[in-house]
Amino acid sequence: MGVFESLRMSLGIWLSRIFGKKRARIGIYGPPNAGKTTLANRIVKDWSGDGTLGTVSPVPHETRRAVRKEGLVINADGASIHLDIVDTPGMATKIDFREFMAYGMSEEEAKRRAKEATEGVIEAIKWLDDLDGVLLVMDSTEDPYTQVNVTVIGNMEARNLPLLIVANKIDLPNAAPSRIKAAFPQHPVVQISALEGKNLDELYHAIAVHFG
Template structure:
């Protein structure tokens, strides 16, 4: 009887382990170009894994393909969540090659980059509709959030019933206006931060563990 009980307990532990384990949730980092998405993705990845996701740049549309960092485990206040970070290209209604010319690029290179960025936007939209379990939406708190792109993306996120965390980035800048972000999307909580300086990242991690666990 003791042997049967021990065997039964072992099977139960294995079965419980199988059903308890879950695939990491895919969390897409979305927002307009140059909002600081890659800077945030790198900050999160470095803090919890020691590795970066991709190169950062002041040039718009530097991220032209979605980049993924898998198995990032975040722990806060007794909550733990393991996520795959998906750093997506900045979404814009139109990518004009002239934007790149302003950064001293040759026309041929600028045209190539604009084409790649347009393809990246399409890829980001595909990820949003098909392949993410939640969204971190990054906005530059020095810019006007009332844009067609932001309204469209938040609408799609809501229609997909995805959990979304809105971050007002770049609070290290003097012209930052957090309340303007909060007023734009009052149905969602807005968390201020500076991904570049690491300001308020503790609260960001608390909210990530809360929203996506």
């Protein structure tokens, strides 16, 4: 960890103790392979220097159990928040074991993976009862108006959970984050590349303001 990161973390902890900043539990949601775990790992690295939260893989549903990191303090442009984050399994309306066989898994392994992924989706939905807000990560290279995204947003709106949409993968040439803004104009959207670290300062400020 560099000197700047250490100073930033120490200052954040000191400010939180002195001024009693709100502590919020935020879930990271979205469809498989939208970049949820990549983003979670970025947040953990930037604000704790404590390694990674989960494993990133091109295989869908690599995250099949919710993983939590507590005690992060984000300070961005004068806004601050004490944060617990929960990286959740990818949301899906249907999980077919044959999808995993395409990645070279045996039928037995693929069926086991599909069962675990289905259980992970159920767990992710249950987590909504214990959250103060949601970061909904979408792949900005894909059509945002999908059954999964509409269902997830509807579920969150019904629970009155504060929602911040993250338009990820803007580093890719076919990214079109404007489509996400047009599809869901009722919610704020921040455009980032979790992989390359683009616009993360803007995201951190939005998190501190939106959930603080």
